[in-house]
Amino acid sequence: MNIVLIGYRGTGKSSVSRILSKELGYPVLNMDDKIVEKAGMPIPEIVEKFGWNRFRDMESEIAEQVLKFDNHIVDTGGGVILRDKNVENLRKNSKVFWLKADTTTIVKRIKHGTHRPSLTDRKSFVEEIEEVLIRRKEKYEKAADYTIDTSKLSLSDVVKQIVSLMR
Helix, strand or coil: CEEEEECCCCCCHHHHHHHHHHHHCCCEEEHHHHHHHHHCCCHHHHHHHHCHHHHHHHHHHHHHHHHHCCCCEEECCCCHHHCHHHHHHHHCCEEEEEEECCHHHHHHHHCCCCCCCCCCCCCCHHHHHHHHHHHHHHHHHHHCCEEEECCCCCHHHHHHHHHHHHC
């Protein structure tokens, strides 16, 4: 059984996946890293050269590959839930955890990150986060077996909740 972490960027997916890996001895499959490895270029460059649709196609290919794994922690990109087929593939042989956080917390956590291109045109940083969260909320809810609000929890508390829910 895999553990799949979904949620917007800055909600703790990558940090939690690393700690869970140590706790459970499961390897981490970071979907964004796999996309970068496959494309041979960083995500902003993929999007600039080929567009979001090609990036999402590559993401779907990785989501399908997850079916081959067992006892892995899958650290997804924030938009993996935009395609129903991705969710269908990720839910097979996995428990899906939606890590969410409030806008203020997300802004604090990712304000200096430059490794991702804008998801909306001509919006402020905060407006973009709020807009994307509203747009994706229903999809995250539908995809998740469990929801954990990481806004006020330590990473170890999030990990403890996931481990407990997996039992």
